[in-house]
Amino acid sequence: MLGKYQKYLLILTIIAALVPAAASADSAATNDQGAAGARLDCPPGYKAIAKVKPTEPTPLKVKPYGLMSGFGGLSRYNPITWGPECYLPTPAKGQFILGPKVTFARMRGDVRRGTDVLGGTAASMINFEDHLGFPKSGKPIWSLEAFYQLRPRWGIRYSFTPIVMEASGTPKTAFTFMNQSFAALTPINSKWERYEHRAGLVFNISHTTNSMTSFFADWMYVQDKLRVGATAGAVSSVTWDSNKSLAVAGLEFEKCLKNYRGNTLALNFKGGLAFMSNSFGYEGELGLNYMIPIKTGRFGFVKGGYRFANLKTERRASMFDTTMDGAFIQIGFLF
Numbered sequence: 001m002l003g004k005y006q007k008y009l010l011i012l013t014i015i016a017a018l019v020p021a022a023a024s025a026d027s028a029a030t031n032d033q034g035a036a037g038a039r040l041d042c043p044p045g046y047k048a049i050a051k052v053k054p055t056e057p058t059p060l061k062v063k064p065y066g067l068m069s070g071f072g073g074l075s076r077y078n079p080i081t082w083g084p085e086c087y088l089p090t091p092a093k094g095q096f097i098l099g100p101k102v103t104f105a106r107m108r109g110d111v112r113r114g115t116d117v118l119g120g121t122a123a124s125m126i127n128f129e130d131h132l133g134f135p136k137s138g139k140p141i142w143s144l145e146a147f148y149q150l151r152p153r154w155g156i157r158y159s160f161t162p163i164v165m166e167a168s169g170t171p172k173t174a175f176t177f178m179n180q181s182f183a184a185l186t187p188i189n190s191k192w193e194r195y196e197h198r199a200g201l202v203f204n205i206s207h208t209t210n211s212m213t214s215f216f217a218d219w220m221y222v223q224d225k226l227r228v229g230a231t232a233g234a235v236s237s238v239t240w241d242s243n244k245s246l247a248v249a250g251l252e253f254e255k256c257l258k259n260y261r262g263n264t265l266a267l268n269f270k271g272g273l274a275f276m277s278n279s280f281g282y283e284g285e286l287g288l289n290y291m292i293p294i295k296t297g298r299f300g301f302v303k304g305g306y307r308f309a310n311l312k313t314e315r316r317a318s319m320f321d322t323t324m325d326g327a328f329i330q331i332g333f334l335f
Helices: 002-036 066-077
Strands: 096-113 139-149 154-169 175-177 180-182 188-207 211-230 238-260 263-276 279-295 298-314 318-334
Touching: 096 298, 139 318, 180 211, 188 238, 211 263, 238 279, 238 318, 263 298, 279 318
Parallel strands: none
Antiparallel strands: 096 139, 096 318, 139 154, 154 188, 175 180, 188 211, 211 238, 238 263, 263 279, 279 298, 298 318
């Protein structure tokens, strides 16, 4: 009987030993299957990671210290960064631009007027300042400019500029003008009148939200009248009238620089050439235009800058050469 119980006890001991072994073998097989699905460069027991998102570096913020901290806000006033997000107001079809303009000009000129008859008195080269006494600077010259936008890309323009200058003085050297001789240091009175009418077409070559480039072709009619006379003595005064028609062609460029609370600051450039009637001239104008909205589509503006213009007419017996340059200011409306 005791032998029978010992046999049962031996069987239970063997079963108790085999169960943990089987569990251990099953666990090892599971680990081997997991290792088989992993990448070769991964240690057994770890699942491979197919994609890893790189960690973005955290930007380092440095706060300006001391004096430099006060200049941080000035970057918005740097002209180099202006323009790309700026909106440039331009006239729509049927709108006008109108405004008076004054140029504080320096006037320089040389004149020669003789006779076409052989054997006549030779003509002298007369300088505005040395012979006629006209001052070079300090002369305000007024003009009126008007523009009408005829079509989306076409416009018409007209301007009128009167110039009247009078002077009294004594010439430094003797000269001859229109067969009349004037001695040196003799008191004389001089008067020069010029009336300039200018009308033409403007075509928009390129137009974006912040810039515009245009081509213009104008007809210009110039009336010159120069009178020179002695204040005393037997020498009478002489007057030269000269009229001429010219063609003027050139380019204009306008660029928006900054929008500020509805107002607009823009850069303007204009350059052109004049020719015909034995004449040749050129002009250039650079300025800043500040536009202030009045109501929808309408603006008032103040424009200022620098202008240079030269016009020379030369024939066999006569020559009239004038140069004007100086600062200008213009006030007007776009409506």
